[in-house]
Amino acid sequence: MKQSQILLVLFAFILLGGNYAKAQICYHNADNFPLLGRGVEATATRYDRLPDSLKSVVRAPLWQLSLNTAGMAIRFSSNSTTIAARWTARFDNVMNHMTPTGIKGLDLYCWENGKWRFVNSGRPSGKVNQFTIVSNMIPHEREYLLYLPLYDGITSLAIGVDSLSQISSPKKELIQREKPVVLYGTSILQGGCASRPGMASANIISRRLNRQTINYGFSGNGLLDLEVAHCMAAIDAGAYVLDFLPNASVDQMNERAVTFYRILRERRPYAPIIFIEDPIFTHTYYDQRIAREVERKNETIRSIFKQLKQEGEKHIYLISSKKMLGDDAEATVDGIHFTDLGFVRYVDLVCPVVKKALK
């Protein structure tokens, strides 16, 4: 009798204990599911942004940033009631004006009524992470999009689902892979400082257009490196977006912007190429030095654009930054880097131009 009581207690412990829920989740290597947002195939690992051949060619900081997974996402389908993730951050980066979730977290979206809808984020605890993203769902088959870290890389990723559910590659494509929108830029394009990966501008644009975007944003390093132009030109893009002004100096623009453009144009004669003015950073209302710098940069890009037009260049666009950040000065965390509020406003301005250019 006593023995059976002990067994009963033991059974109840196993059944109700903390390990019960975990035991129900089965992890599947994300390498087996399709990846979106990688411009070129010939990378050293699946989650690099630049081809391995550029490793000893490009500047070291640029290469280092190319190991961040900004703009990448995993597509899968599942009828699980729970979606969890295990992942290892490549660098375990930390920043003082961005959430760890945006830096090295994950972000899950689901296809609902013809749109991608935010499900929940995967919040990191450090280098090695495990997080239950969503639970208690009705066991319907759903199409998912899982965004990868913006300011870190990953060395492993597994997606957890109920052990009795199914997980597979997507049943429907949904996001057009061909003719992606290829964006080149700075920390802001890379996603600084979105609260979670899905709120980076390139990712919002991808959802709004249902089309793959390639994020070549390199924090502090949108300096018109011509190797990146060649890499971008190798992609059969639907459109190119060039948003390098927050980093490139007037001298660098005068020296290389036209060359950068011609590298793209030579290989892709009909692709729309969209230049974007420097944001009128909110603190330029006070900081006179930065205000003059933004003004000079914008005069420079306008004059470069005018020159290209005069030379008969077609399929080129220039987006003014006048209305980019709204009129309340509230859309940045530090005067420069956009919050989710800033990214939504940016995409409201930029996306219609891209959409029109794609037609």
Place this chain on the structure above:
Amino acid sequence: MKQSQILLVLFAFILLGGNYAKAQICYHNADNFPLLGRGVEATATRYDRLPDSLKSVVRAPLWQLSLNTAGMAIRFSSNSTTIAARWTARFDNVMNHMTPTGIKGLDLYCWENGKWRFVNSGRPSGKVNQFTIVSNMIPHEREYLLYLPLYDGITSLAIGVDSLSQISSPKKELIQREKPVVLYGTSILQGGCASRPGMASANIISRRLNRQTINYGFSGNGLLDLEVAHCMAAIDAGAYVLDFLPNASVDQMNERAVTFYRILRERRPYAPIIFIEDPIFTHTYYDQRIAREVERKNETIRSIFKQLKQEGEKHIYLISSKKMLGDDAEATVDGIHFTDLGFVRYVDLVCPVVKKALK
């Protein structure tokens, strides 16, 4: 000759070296300037939110959170071309879904054309911090508002200005101190997860109304503690906002919500008291358990509100959460905690009701 050359190099080093700029900045103890956002005077330190008398009375986690400076701000006036800050965070807190700038940073606003305008944030590096918030300004006299950390406290704060400039208490009041709006709530009200202190809802409301707000948001602890009600009732409030549903359970509401209300009403017979429904958290679209919980909580508050109305209670309001977060499901970092996008939407809903109630 050689000696004079050495002296020249030494002089150039001192003049052009990194210490030159710093040497120009003179720091002034912020304790000498007026503080906004503290409900009661009788606190142990200047930057506590609850009176010292409650230290051994309230629950320990509530007391701990009362040492966070959520909703507090320093007012000052200066004609400096640079504003810097030195501050020590009380706990050096870290969170995985909020920026360090929001948790333990500072946030500077300036009075411009009848409105408070974001200047820039003070980004923290850890426990002990020094940051130049803005530089290169025209040396005009300006009125400033410097928000303190949302999820940490401070043990010291000094404001740095050009050594030859002036800094003083404000020349104009600008923000009405009397009849403040006193808000009670949870992690969301405390400011989770604003990118910087100025974007917490209570701080946005204060700027929109030009009126002091008192932030009694306690992360995970908006559990209708009656001691907090007594503390709030002691304040001659213009209005009370009660936004506790994200924490309080149905049982806790049924047990204490009316008592909490009556404590306020007894002492303040004519003050508007505004209840706010539980946000329809974006992940409730998927998580059926949380969806039911939100529904049950909102049914409960509606029934409590109806009961109060039927008993003839006046000056009470209930804000529906139906349109609180917009219709794109994008306004949170984790399904629950608002980003700046969420806070702006929340304030767009709540502020007009508060404004009307204040009339």
